[in-house]
Amino acid sequence: MNKMPRVCIAGMGGMGGTFASILSSRPVMLSVVARGSTLQALRENGLVCQNGSEITRHSLRVNDRAPSEIQDLIILSGKSYQLPDLFKTVSHAVGPNTLIIPVLNGLPWWMIAQTNTARSVVKKITHTLDPEGNLGSIPTENIIGCVAYAFAQVTAPGKVNISGSPRFILGNALSGQNTVDRVLTWLEGGEGHFAETSDIKKEIWNKLSLNVATNFLSVLCEGTLKILSSNPDLCVLVRRCLVEIQVLGQDCGIGGLLPIDELMSKVEQGGNHPTSMLQDYLRNKPLELAAMGDVIIRLAHHHGLVLPTTEALVGLTRNKASRRY
Structure with a gap:
């Protein structure tokens, strides 16, 4: 037995x-x-x-x-x-x-x-x-x-x-x-x-792109995924961030990544749910700035890439989080 x-x-x-x-x-x-x-x-x-x-x-x-x-x-x-x-x-x-x-x-x-x-x-x-x-x-x-x-x-x-x-x-x-x-x-x-x-690396990178594109922005706007996907100005930022992270993924040798439109559709499916980072922000807990922000930016710089939208969102989120205390 x-x-x-x-x-x-x-x-x-x-x-x-x-x-x-x-x-x-x-x-x-x-x-x-x-x-x-x-x-x-x-x-x-x-x-x-x-x-x-x-x-x-x-x-x-x-x-x-x-x-x-x-x-x-x-x-x-x-x-x-x-x-x-x-x-x-x-x-x-x-x-x-x-x-x-x-x-x-x-x-x-x-x-x-x-x-x-x-x-x-x-x-x-x-x-x-x-x-x-x-x-x-x-x-x-x-x-x-x-x-x-x-x-x-x-x-x-x-x-x-x-x-x-x-x-x-x-x-x-x-x-x-x-x-x-x-x-x-x-x-x-x-x-x-x-x-x-x-191919778990492909799946992880697709989810990583979604996390990076929505978590920081959700803290800055204090809004749910529905707000990020329904506001035209915010949609532009989400899309730009998704493009940056997917390009980095391709440069890192990760193939078969989802098209941007499919990723945007996943954001829309999130509905009125707050991101994990927004939940942490509202509860005055530390934010995952390193794993979702700093590490990605350092990796991009090593590969000769600049992530202007991502870098701006990470920097603004760090500043906002620091003013909670």
Whole structure:
């Protein structure tokens, strides 16, 4: 009899909570890592998720670090600047065959080395995202890339509001590996939440373009995706930013990227949802300026490209965020 796979989710924000709500009904040994008021709320009340009029409550095995047993799968879910510390809470449960799924906005650390970029530059840019090299200790062949198309918002510690049907695209970070099929047998339950791609870098870059083109502008305007896609002046800025990031992607050797019109259509489909950066801004939390802004700009400069719209939006957003304190 096959043993149930051990799965740990580190980080119980909107995406982590969404993963936990989905996996709580799967035949896996699920545990989650949380901190502070979220840890306390999950221990006392469980995870409470609302999707439309449906409210579900999930009792979870929760602690401030992963179980001592080696895990089969670890899902790192958090802001890009949180991931190095999150990994410290699970590193003792990582074995040679443990698979890691990082769920984050921006350019993931492991992908920078796969962008036709000089090794010395890769090292400097990666240091911005992983200063102590914690994430760099994960073998690339053990990483499964993830793109999340899901709208989830933490409304209170241990409470997550999920809109619609979340969708996650998974693919091996290293070409030639074939571990996604195995993971899908653990994660997928017939609802269509998870899908496999043979080119995760393309999928990540398409989502990166959307993130860069909408997050900074949403903070500056304090507007939802519907506002960004319906205001003609803002649409121009979104489109210009998308063009800049897609051109950079092509120069980095990433092919098959979506046309700009298709990306604009995805922005329109976002409706009245606030971007993750706008949510952080309104809650007076740090913004992911490095992973979605600084790293992209430095990468572009190395490739001899200038991103005038993107650079302006990043600079203005940094200035606005600094005046909150």
